[in-house]
Structures are given as structure tokens and as C-alpha cells.
Amino acid sequence: MILFLICSCSLVPVRPKAPEIAPGAEARFSEIEALNRGLTSFKGVGTLRLLRPAGPQTVRAAWIAKMPDSLRLELLGPAGTPLASLAAEGPRLDVYLHDRDKRYRGRSEDDGLKAAIGVGLKAEEIVALLGGRIFVHDFRRALLRGRLLVLEDDRGRVVQTVGPFDDEGGDRVVERFDPEGNLRYRIRLESYRSVDGYSVPGVLRVFARGQEMVRLSVDRFWANPEVDRAAFELNLNGPTGGKGH
16 A cells, blocks of 8 residues: 555656746846737748858848748759758758758757758747747746846756847847857847838847857848748658758
């Protein structure tokens, strides 16, 4: 009977504690949650500058996204030649590098988009940032340090920072750290503009390993277009490997 009770108790799930939010940080979370509320899908075109081992490369980019984690990204050369195709939906990620004839199928984890843009980002992070939102990672406590929102894990290690926050708004900076406290990436969201009542960044700059790795300049942005789910599927089995359905 005692053994039964011990076993029964061990099967009771342990509920995680609610995050601790320090005074003042709650208002910042409310601001983040209110960013572009109502934006469910979007399309965009722009210019993408990539830092490659052979040197910087500037390409044209076109994307379709649906909140929270569906993304289709096409990278094109100067003459419109396809360079890379990427499709992500939930945990699924497919990438085809046309210029190298390489296929990648996996999960959109922290290193998922590295094959296409050289920086480890989840699809849902990219979707949020392109849509003028901030993706908030799991955290245990939140506090304010000056104008910076700091998120820590249960061991007091910083996992993410967001800022600056001020009355005038303006550019944002998002930083993500690994479990050892090393900076994984820093993203600057600049040149915000209003599109159909939504505030979206005109420039996204991604820094990693001490240098700027990616710069995206958004030329055009369409809010809440009709989006077919097939846009987020990529056929990797065909002769070219990169044509969508």
C-alpha cells in the first residue's frame, strides 16, 4: 500500500512556476503583446545582403508569412536567377540551394535557417520580426535595467534582452544569449514605417560572431493578404528540388 502511494505520487505532473515579472516590466510586456495585434499574414519584397565565406553577396528577396510560424522565402540573383528557396511551417523546415544543388530537410530549431542566411534563427523568430513583432523566448524572471527589458532563466542567466523602451518609440534591439551567456545574435530593427495601420521595420540588421551577417531592406510590404497553405510547401523530390506546389 505504501509502495502504491509512492508510485502514485510520482506520477503527478509538476506544474512549472509562473514567470516572475518585476515591477515596471509588466508594462513593457503589454507593449510587446500589443505590437501589430491583428496582423495575421503578410508579404514583402526587398534587398538582402549576406556575408558569405567568399565575400558579401547582395540578392533580391521575396517572402510570404503567416503568424506565428509559417514562412516562404525566395532569394534571387541580379538577373532574377533563383538562388535559394525556403519553406517552414511549424517545426518543419525545407531548404533548397539552387546555386549549389543542395537540399536540406529538418526542423526549424535554433540553427534551422543557418543553411539559407548564415545565422541560426527559428522561423517563428523571423516571422515575428518581419511582421514588426518581438518573439519572446522562455524565461523565468523579467526585470528592467534602464530602458532594457532583461529576461533570465531559473539560474539567473540572461536569455534575451529587448530595448530600448522610451516614450518616443523608435528603433528596437533584440539580443539572444546561449546557456553559457555568449551572445548568439543581435538584431536591430530600424526605420519603422506605417503600412495599413501596422508599424513595420524598413531595415533589419542581424549581427553574430562580432560582425553584421545579414541586412534586409524592405522595399514593399502587404498586410493581411490571402495566403494559400501550399505556399509553405517545398518539393525537394523533383529534378530541380526547389519548385513549390
